[in-house]
Amino acid sequence: MKHHVLILDDEADVRTAIRLQLKGTRFEILEAENAQQAIGLLGDNPISIDVIICDVRMPGTSGVEAAATFQREYPTTPVIVLTGYPDVALAVDFMKKKDVVDYLIKPVEKDKLIAAVEQAAQGRKLFG
Amino acid sequence: MTQAGDSRTEMYQLALHAAPSGIMVVGDRGDIQFANQTLADMFGYGLEEILGKPVEILLPEQHVAAHRRHVENYARRPEPRPMGAGRDLEGVSKDGRRFPVEIGLRPAQTDSGWIAVATVIDITKRKAIEERLRKHEEQLEELVAERTRELREAQREKERVLEHLIQAEKMTAVGTLVSGIGHEINNPLYVVLAAAEALADEQDLARCRAYGNEILKQAKDIAETVKNLSRYAQPGARHDLQRVDVNASIAGAVRLARRSLRDDRIEIKTTTSPAPDILARPEEIQQVIFNVVRNAIQAIAGKGLIEIHTAQKGDCVTVRIEDTGTGIPNEHLKRVFDPFFTTKGPDEGEGLGLYIVRQIVTRYRGTIDVENAAGGGARFVIRFPIPDPKNAEGRLL
Numbered sequence: 001m002k003h004h005v006l007i008l009d010d011e012a013d014v015r016t017a018i019r020l021q022l023k024g025t026r027f028e029i030l031e032a033e034n035a036q037q038a039i040g041l042l043g044d045n046p047i048s049i050d051v052i053i054c055d056v057r058m059p060g061t062s063g064v065e066a067a068a069t070f071q072r073e074y075p076t077t078p079v080i081v082l083t084g085y086p087d088v089a090l091a092v093d094f095m096k097k098k099d100v101v102d103y104l105i106k107p108v109e110k111d112k113l114i115a116a117v118e119q120a121a122q123g124r125k126l127f128g
Numbered sequence: 129m130t131q132a133g134d135s136r137t138e139m140y141q142l143a144l145h146a147a148p149s150g151i152m153v154v155g156d157r158g159d160i161q162f163a164n165q166t167l168a169d170m171f172g173y174g175l176e177e178i179l180g181k182p183v184e185i186l187l188p189e190q191h192v193a194a195h196r197r198h199v200e201n202y203a204r205r206p207e208p209r210p211m212g213a214g215r216d217l218e219g220v221s222k223d224g225r226r227f228p229v230e231i232g233l234r235p236a237q238t239d240s241g242w243i244a245v246a247t248v249i250d251i252t253k254r255k256a257i258e259e260r261l262r263k264h265e266e267q268l269e270e271l272v273a274e275r276t277r278e279l280r281e282a283q284r285e286k287e288r289v290l291e292h293l294i295q296a297e298k299m300t301a302v303g304t305l306v307s308g309i310g311h312e313i314n315n316p317l318y319v320v321l322a323a324a325e326a327l328a329d330e331q332d333l334a335r336c337r338a339y340g341n342e343i344l345k346q347a348k349d350i351a352e353t354v355k356n357l358s359r360y361a362q363p364g365a366r367h368d369l370q371r372v373d374v375n376a377s378i379a380g381a382v383r384l385a386r387r388s389l390r391d392d393r394i395e396i397k398t399t400t401s402p403a404p405d406i407l408a409r410p411e412e413i414q415q416v417i418f419n420v421v422r423n424a425i426q427a428i429a430g431k432g433l434i435e436i437h438t439a440q441k442g443d444c445v446t447v448r449i450e451d452t453g454t455g456i457p458n459e460h461l462k463r464v465f466d467p468f469f470t471t472k473g474p475d476e477g478e479g480l481g482l483y484i485v486r487q488i489v490t491r492y493r494g495t496i497d498v499e500n501a502a503g504g505g506a507r508f509v510i511r512f513p514i515p516d517p518k519n520a521e522g523r524l525l
Contacts, residue, residue: 013346014315017322024329059392084314107318110325 004048005117006030008038008066009055018053021110035061042074049077050121056083067099078120082106150248154183156203156241170250172222188220206235206242228255294484312353312387316346371405372413374445378436381417393431400438403445407515412488419481420449420508427453444511451505464498
């Protein structure tokens with residue numbers, strides 16, 4: 001079975017950066033530039049998406065709302081928040097609600113991102 | 129002489145001796161031919177002690193020589209001299225006490241030659257009063273000067289405090305930008321990082337080059353963002369006036385304002401037409417636009433539009449900033465430029481934003497007006513004067 005990471009970020013540059021960092025791992029990349037697209041992709045590949053990497057500040061539906069939706073619809077799919085806007089209160093809020101398993105700040109180093117994705121994917125197995 | 133003549137002479141004598149002024153008759157050789165009792169008392173002599181004596185005995189030693197010359201001149205060209213005319217005069221009493229006097233002179237021709245009738249007043253008391261008055265005036269002037277200094281100092285202090293507040297307000301505005309800026313910098317920085325990581329692992333030269341170009345592009349983007357921000361945060365007072373393209377200032381301010389927006393609920397639309405440069409500090413013009421736009425952003429509750437329009441009208445560059453916000457209640461229209469006037473919460477600034485706008489605009493001899501647009505939002509119109517081309521390099525301030 002294929003393993004996928006779904007990237008939700010409104011900026012193509014950022015999606016490219018994540019794609020570059022995950023190159024050579026066992027994951028294939030799916031990209032969405034807004035929450036609707038992401039939900040569509042999740043519907044198409046409910047099993048194969050291991051991890052969602054989600055931005056916070058986006059036009060339209062924010063990452064906060066998107067993460068809550070993912071958690072509700074696909075509770076076993078872990079969400080990693082990757083934001084360029086570090087906000088301690090927001091991070092704590094995410095963690096309390098268990099909507100996300102990790103909270104990373106852009107720019108994140110490759111090793112750290114891969115480790116977070118791997119760890120999240122392992123967690124999913126336990127859930128599943 | 130008849131009896132009647134004797135009694136009249138006696139009466140005259142009595143009147144002369146009782147006069148409040150000293151009176152004497154001086155001959156053309158400077159001898160005292162007559163003196164009344166008042167004069168003798170004034171100088172501390174008995175009448176008989178001065179009659180027939182040279183008038184110089186009544187003068188301080190150092191004035192004697194000058195007085196002789198005056199007497200000679202006076203004998204050649206005798207004419208009346210009113211009281212108080214001429215220099216400050218001094219008399220000296222028998223016991224050596226010097227005192228200020230005022231002397232009036234009236235010449236008369238007699239059988240035995242010219243005489244001068246001198247009227248002498250001791251003006252010691254008047255001089256003392258005058259001196260006191262002069263001292264009071266001096267003190268008063270000193271007080272006025274001191275008070276003026278204090279007022280100037282207070283004014284300077286006020287300006288200093290305001291300058292601090294304005295700087296603080298700028299920093300608050302920068303603070304609201306920081307969240308946006310973090311995003312603006314971190315995203316390209318992230319691409320730089322990822323491309324650099326990829327570059328380190330890459331063997332293929334063409335791909336290496338592509339990563340390098342990507343890094344370059346993103347780094348330039350970051351540099352531009354930082355440049356914009358640091359220009360905004362600089363204290364303006366240290367810079368000289370420059371030619372400023374208002375349209376460029378608007379573009380810079382709009383870029384900053386967009387960054388402070390967390391989502392796309394508010395659209396900022398700019399319609400510019402070419403306008404001559406004005407003479408100003410570029411960062412201040414950018415701040416004017418930014419503050420008005422920020423005000424508009426805060427006035428828009430849900431979705432909305434901010435339109436910025438520039439035009440050259442006569443000898444002014446006009447900037448119109450209109451929003452689709454809630455507008456300004458009529459009773460507030462006159463007060464929006466007042467310092468510390470705010471209808472917003474404590475997190476949205478000190479109420480100095482529009483005050484600073486007006487301060488800057490008026491410093492450049494421009495004007496700013498506000499009204500409610502037909503659509504309900506606020507409409508600010510700023511006019512910057514276009515400098516006279518003959519004096520374009522001159523200083524406005």
